[in-house]
Amino acid sequence: MKNLTIVADSNIASLDEFFNPVALGQNTEQQVQVIRVAGRDINAQLLADVQPDVLLIRSVTSINESLLSDNNSVKFVGSATIGTDHVDQKYLAERNITFANAAGCSKHSVAQYVVTAILTLRPQYGAKSMTPLTVGIIGLGNIGSTLAQYASDLGWKILGYDPLLTTSDINNASLEQVLSQSDIVSLHLPLTDKKDTDTQGAVSISNNVSDYPTRHLINAETLALMSPHTMLINSARGPVIDAAALEADIDATERQVVLDVFEHEPQISESLLSKLAIATPHIAGYTLEGKLRGTQIIYDALCEKLAVLPVLSMQQLLPLNTYLWSELKENPDILPKFYDIKKDDAALRSKIKSGKVKGPDFDQLRRDYHLRREWQTSMVNVTV
Numbered sequence: 001m002k003n004l005t006i007v008a009d010s011n012i013a014s015l016d017e018f019f020n021p022v023a024l025g026q027n028t029e030q031q032v033q034v035i036r037v038a039g040r041d042i043n044a045q046l047l048a049d050v051q052p053d054v055l056l057i058r059s060v061t062s063i064n065e066s067l068l069s070d071n072n073s074v075k076f077v078g079s080a081t082i083g084t085d086h087v088d089q090k091y092l093a094e095r096n097i098t099f100a101n102a103a104g105c106s107k108h109s110v111a112q113y114v115v116t117a118i119l120t121l122r123p124q125y126g127a128k129s130m131t132p133l134t135v136g137i138i139g140l141g142n143i144g145s146t147l148a149q150y151a152s153d154l155g156w157k158i159l160g161y162d163p164l165l166t167t168s169d170i171n172n173a174s175l176e177q178v179l180s181q182s183d184i185v186s187l188h189l190p191l192t193d194k195k196d197t198d199t200q201g202a203v204s205i206s207n208n209v210s211d212y213p214t215r216h217l218i219n220a221e222t223l224a225l226m227s228p229h230t231m232l233i234n235s236a237r238g239p240v241i242d243a244a245a246l247e248a249d250i251d252a253t254e255r256q257v258v259l260d261v262f263e264h265e266p267q268i269s270e271s272l273l274s275k276l277a278i279a280t281p282h283i284a285g286y287t288l289e290g291k292l293r294g295t296q297i298i299y300d301a302l303c304e305k306l307a308v309l310p311v312l313s314m315q316q317l318l319p320l321n322t323y324l325w326s327e328l329k330e331n332p333d334i335l336p337k338f339y340d341i342k343k344d345d346a347a348l349r350s351k352i353k354s355g356k357v358k359g360p361d362f363d364q365l366r367r368d369y370h371l372r373r374e375w376q377t378s379m380v381n382v383t384v
């Protein structure tokens with residue numbers, strides 16, 4: 001086999017450890033060249049110049065025809081992320097390019113971010129004597145169901161809505177019920193659009209379309225179903241919420257809103273930011289474990305593509321972690337001290353210049369983020 005050239009987003013954790021000749025099972029004559037580039041700088045010209053075999057990305061690189069139409073070298077694209085809305089998978093399949101993402105990699109990190117945000121803004125919910133609060137979860141996949149598990153461990157009630165899954169003890173309500181009857185509503189959805197129907201009535205399938213589209217699922221109409229007391233948390237994708245409608249809603253209701261993702265990310269207006277209870281720069285999944293798991297999953301997928309056995313496990317790279325959920329859940333009041341989410345919020349607000357947080361400042365906060373640790377549960381493992 002020839003040498004392997006990899007273009008990789010420099011924000012992927014532990015690139016050196018996972019993507020070298022030994023870890024990729026290459027023999028001594030074969031070289032592995034890893035070219036690190038900021039995710040937003042991976043473009044068609046670079047791919048034409050470098051002719052890589054493999055592209056490793058995160059969420060800020062759009063993979064589509066305009067990136068790849070002049071390139072014949074790429075055979076594998078791995079995204080070390082859960083979300084896939086930035087990837088035209090149909091186009092990759094047509095080009096016979098293998099695609100892998102890191103489903104579930106940061107499900108604990110994001111669920112832990114949500115629990116921390118709730119207990120930071122409403123510490124009273126940590127008290128055992130409280131009447132149980134109701135957490136509304138929209139989207140009950142890996143993250144939503146993990147959040148439901150934590151919420152249940154804390155004695156909270158769950159109202160959940162996921163039209164693509166069968167009903168269950170957590171998938172137990174309509175969208176209207178979740179929005180109108182919850183103390184907290186947390187969104188855990190992919191970003192999808194509605195299917196277009198062409199003039200013949202046939203459905204034209206484009207990328208990331210759904211019978212239950214999520215773009216602007218939270219809009220003026222759905223916000224109006226929520227009591228002003230209900231906190232809204234979005235750590236899914238920004239465009240799931242109509243930002244203009246959200247600003248109008250907060251002006252009218254003074255709702256507590258927590259955003260980790262923004263409709264116009266990486267830019268955020270000061271006007272929106274000033275209305276939010278907590279705002280963070282898309283770091284809900286940024287724990288050491290979450291990021292390493294993302295790398296591990298695409299490494300495993302690349303090994304499969306190369307028909308070699310993976311030899312590296314992220315457990316070999318993780319420092320000891322003694323934070324145990326079994327202990328923390330007995331003292332939920334210490335969770336906001338375990339992860340100081342207000343510090344992340346302050347760092348984002350400190351970047352406001354001329355009425356906005358600019359894209360490069362938002363990206364810099366993410367690039368330089370000091371990765372948190374997950375608290376450990378018996379559910380934690382690499383294969384999620």
Ligand SMILES: NC(=O)C1=CN([C@@H]2O[C@H](COP(=O)(O)OP(=O)(O)OC[C@H]3O[C@@H](n4cnc5c(N)ncnc54)[C@H](O)[C@@H]3O)[C@@H](O)[C@H]2O)C=CC1
Pocket residue numbers: 082083084103104106107110138139140141142143144161162163164165188189190191192210212213214217235236237260261282283284285286
């Ligand atoms: N802020 C961050 O750092 C991170 C954000 N994410 C975002 O979180 C999203 C969810 O992640 P996972 O739970 O791991 O994905 P998942 O694919 O395991 O679950 C998503 C669930 O949403 C459901 N769903 C789809 N459309 C729906 C609709 N209209 N209404 C209700 N439910 C709907 C699906 O049936 C599925 O069960 C990702 O797609 C990604 O965009 C993921 C990781 C980190």
Ligand SMILES: O=C(O)C(=O)[C@H](O)COP(=O)(O)O
Pocket residue numbers: 011058059060080081082083084106282285286
């Ligand atoms: O996994 C996802 O999906 C995410 O949203 C990522 O955690 C976001 O991180 P980047 O890929 O933008 O570094």
